[in-house]
Amino acid sequence: xxxxxxxxVLFFIVVVVLHYMPFSWRIKKINxxxxxxxxxxxxNPPFVILLWISTCVxxxxxxxxxxxxxRGRRKLLLWLSLLVNLGMLSWFKYGTLFMQTYADIVxxxxxxxxxxxxxxxxxxxxxxxxxQTLSYTIDVYLKRSEPESSFLDFALFVTFFPQLVAGPIVxxxxxxxxxxxxxxxxxxxxxxxAFLFTWGVFQKSVLADSVCARVSGHAFGFQEEMFAMDAWxxxxxxxxxxxFDFAGYSLCAIGVALCLGFSIPNNFKSPYVAxxxxxxxxxxxxxxxxWLRDYLYIPLGGxxxxxxxxxxxxxxxxxxxxxxxGASWRFVVWGGVHGIYLxxxxxxxxxxxxxxxxxxxxxxxxxxxxxFIAVSLTWVFFxxxxxxxxxxxxxxxVGQTTDPLSVMRSVELVxxxxxxxxxxxxxxxxxxxxxxxxxxxMPNWLFCAVWVVLLVLIILTGESDNAFIYxxx
Numbered sequence: 331x332x333x334x335x336x337x338x339v340l341f342f343i344v345v346v347v348l349h350y351m352p353f354s355w356r357i358k359k360i361n362x363x364x365x366x367x368x369x370x371x372x373x374n375p376p377f378v379i380l381l382w383i384s385t386c387v388x389x390x391x392x393x394x395x396x397x398x399x400x401r402g403r404r405k406l407l408l409w410l411s412l413l414v415n416l417g418m419l420s421w422f423k424y425g426t427l428f429m430q431t432y433a434d435i436v437x438x439x440x441x442x443x444x445x446x447x448x449x450x451x452x453x454x455x456x457x458x459x460x461x462q463t464l465s466y467t468i469d470v471y472l473k474r475s476e477p478e479s480s481f482l483d484f485a486l487f488v489t490f491f492p493q494l495v496a497g498p499i500v501x502x503x504x505x506x507x508x509x510x511x512x513x514x515x516x517x518x519x520x521x522x523x524a525f526l527f528t529w530g531v532f533q534k535s536v537l538a539d540s541v542c543a544r545v546s547g548h549a550f551g552f553q554e555e556m557f558a559m560d561a562w563x564x565x566x567x568x569x570x571x572x573x574f575d576f577a578g579y580s581l582c583a584i585g586v587a588l589c590l591g592f593s594i595p596n597n598f599k600s601p602y603v604a605x606x607x608x609x610x611x612x613x614x615x616x617x618x619x620x621w622l623r624d625y626l627y628i629p630l631g632g633x634x635x636x637x638x639x640x641x642x643x644x645x646x647x648x649x650x651x652x653x654x655x656g657a658s659w660r661f662v663v664w665g666g667v668h669g670i671y672l673x674x675x676x677x678x679x680x681x682x683x684x685x686x687x688x689x690x691x692x693x694x695x696x697x698x699x700x701x702f703i704a705v706s707l708t709w710v711f712f713x714x715x716x717x718x719x720x721x722x723x724x725x726x727x728v729g730q731t732t733d734p735l736s737v738m739r740s741v742e743l744v745x746x747x748x749x750x751x752x753x754x755x756x757x758x759x760x761x762x763x764x765x766x767x768x769x770x771x772m773p774n775w776l777f778c779a780v781w782v783v784l785l786v787l788i789i790l791t792g793e794s795d796n797a798f799i800y801x802x803x
Contacts, residue, residue, distance in 0.1 A: 331372035332798065333527070333582040334535045341369065342586065349590055355512040359486055362590070366491035370455070377453040380418055385488045387414045388463045392470040392477040404471055411467040419460045425450050427657040455495030457654055461621055463488050466502045468625055475502055483509040492586040496579050496800040498597040498617035505594070513591030523588030525769070525781055530581030532784045533574040534798065540791045541749055542571035545742050550713040553722060555734045561726035567746045568713040569706040570753050573602065575799045576615070600757035602705075603698045605688060607671040610705060622651050641676065645669040655712075660720065664711040671704060702754070712799075 331338050348361045371378050391411040395404045420428075429445045436443050466487070469475045478484040487505050515523060549556060549564030556564070580597035587594045597616050604610035611619045627647045633640040645666070652665015686693050707727075714720040725731055760768070769777055 331369055333579065333586075334531050334539075341365075342589075346589060350514070356482070358512070359482055359509065362491075363482065363486045363489060366486070366489040366494060369491040370489065370494060373454045374451065380422075380453055380456065381459065381489055383418070384415055384459065384463050385485050387411060388467050388488075389478075389481060389484050392467050395467075395470050396477045408467060408471045411464065415460045415464055419456055422450060422453055422456060424653075424657050427659075431659075452657070458497050458499055459488060459494060461618075461654075462499050462501075465499075465621065465625065469502055478502070478506055480509075490587075490592075492583040492590075492592075493594055496576070496583075496798055497615075498580055498583065498595055499621050500594055500617070505592070508592055515589055515591040519591070520589050522766075522769075523585040526581050526585030526588065526765075528585075528781060528784050528788070529765075530578040530583075530585060532788055533578030533581065536787050536791050537749060538571045538574035538578060541745050542567045542574065545746050546571050546713055550719060550723065551715070552735075553716075553719050555722060555731035556726040557731075557734045557736055558727060558729045560734075560736055561723055563743060563746050565706050565710060565713075565723070565727070566750045568709050569602070569702075570746075570750050572709060572712065572799055573598075573753065579798045579800065600760045602702050602754055603757040603761050604701050604705075605694060605697045606701055607668065607675050607704075610701060611668075611672075618651070618654075622647050626650060641673050644672045644676070648672065660711040660714075660717065664708050667708050667711075698758075 331341065345362070345365045348365075349358055351358075353361070367378055367381070370381065388411050391407040395407050398404050398407070425448065426445070433443045433445050466475075466478075466484075470477050478487070483506060486509060487500075487502065490500070490505065493500055546564050546568035549560065550568065577598045584594055584596065595617060599613040599616065601610055601614035604613050627643055630643040630646060631639055632643060635643075648665040648669030649662055650665070652661045652663070652668070655661040655664070688694055688697065710720055710723050714723055726734060772780075
């Protein structure tokens with residue numbers, strides 16, 4: 331079940347009706363929990379068992395930590411949580427990758443080992459809810475928070491359907507306190523949540539799927555040499571596609587939660603006008619960036635153990651962040667390239683920054699443009715299905731081809747240029763602003779007109795049941 335489908339709209343109508351019925355708050359939370367399990371089971375019902383295992387193990391581990399004075403026993407309980415959650419994640423997401431890698435390594439020494447055909451299916455959203463529930467047990471272990479007293483509240487925290495399968499990754503302190511008292515959206519909150527949902531579906535169905543995916547999907551699936559212009563436009567098309575796809579999902583999740591009276595954090599803040607790569611990671615997939623910072627980078631030592639150790643910590647964090655994204659070494663390379671970006675940026679910071687006034691328009695424009703291009707090049711590892719495809723795309727980008735072909739029609743070229751330019755302009759104008767500010771400054775008639783246009787365009791493109799890109803992570 332995806333947000334950009336009629337079946338989800340029907341499902342959500344039922345959820346809203348039950349949520350606003352005159353039931354007790356406990357009954358409403360039970361309804362939301364059942365709805366969340368139903369929402370997840372729509373993909374593959376048996377995988378709900380994984381949610382139950384994660385929920386029960388972490389509930390038990392955190393509860394027992396509170397009762398233990400011994401640091402060793404508390405650490406043992408933390409390891410139980412880590413082993414169960416990361417064990418399930420490793421098997422379902424990385425089992426085939428690791429076994430195939432082992433087979434390739436032993437083959438270099440003249441041995442043959444056939445990878446068993448376990449037919450492993452990746453449970454949707456496992457990376458997201460694994461990180462979310464681990465943040466709970468780690469926080470309890472570090473005594474940042476107390477274990478939750480209500481099993482119902484904790485189960486709902488783990489499985490809350492708006493952000494269950496593709497984030498944002500919600501921390502315990504961001505959601506659990508909201509479950510303590512009845513939540514009911516005001517008419518203004520409900521209408522704003524509905525608008526955010528519409529805006530998110532528009533980004534996904536119209537911009538990402540109907541325009542950008544047609545160009546990037548054809549080009550990257552083509553696996554033939556392209557003219558340099560076609561290759562560059564295809565890269566920029568995918569940059570727009572992955573933003574509109576993932577930011578669209580996050581907006582839908584925020585909007586759906588708000589309609590129910592809940593607040594979940596923003597996940598994007600105009601990332602394509604980031605001034606440097608540290609700034610990019612403060613703006614792109616914010617909930618993951620903050621999770622990696624708080625639960626990986628800082629525990630490794632952060633920037634507190636000298637310059638060399640800081641660079642190592644940056645690279646390790648980005649490599650593991652890349653591996654989190656997918657069961658392919660292409661994602662690890664993607665993370666490694668971002669790690670190199672961050673290291674080079676840190677090394678050059680004291681040389682460049684004192685000599686450049688980043689408040690001036692020209693340096694800021696040059697800096698954000700170079701950052702966008704550099705980030706866009708890394709998306710090749712996401713878009714291209716194989717290493718060979720990556721090589722073909724990179725050779726095409728620099729014109730190192732023998733018989734290039736044109737993969738883009740004129741109308742596609744124009745549409746991509748318009749959408750990418752509009753996206754970058756929008757990010758530039760919204761760099762330090764929130765969409766709420768813009769909406770509040772608009773006359774009611776204009777806001778309603780924009781909403782109607784979005785709905786009409788969504789309807790005209792037809793129902794799009796394409797899964798969101800980050801579902802595979």
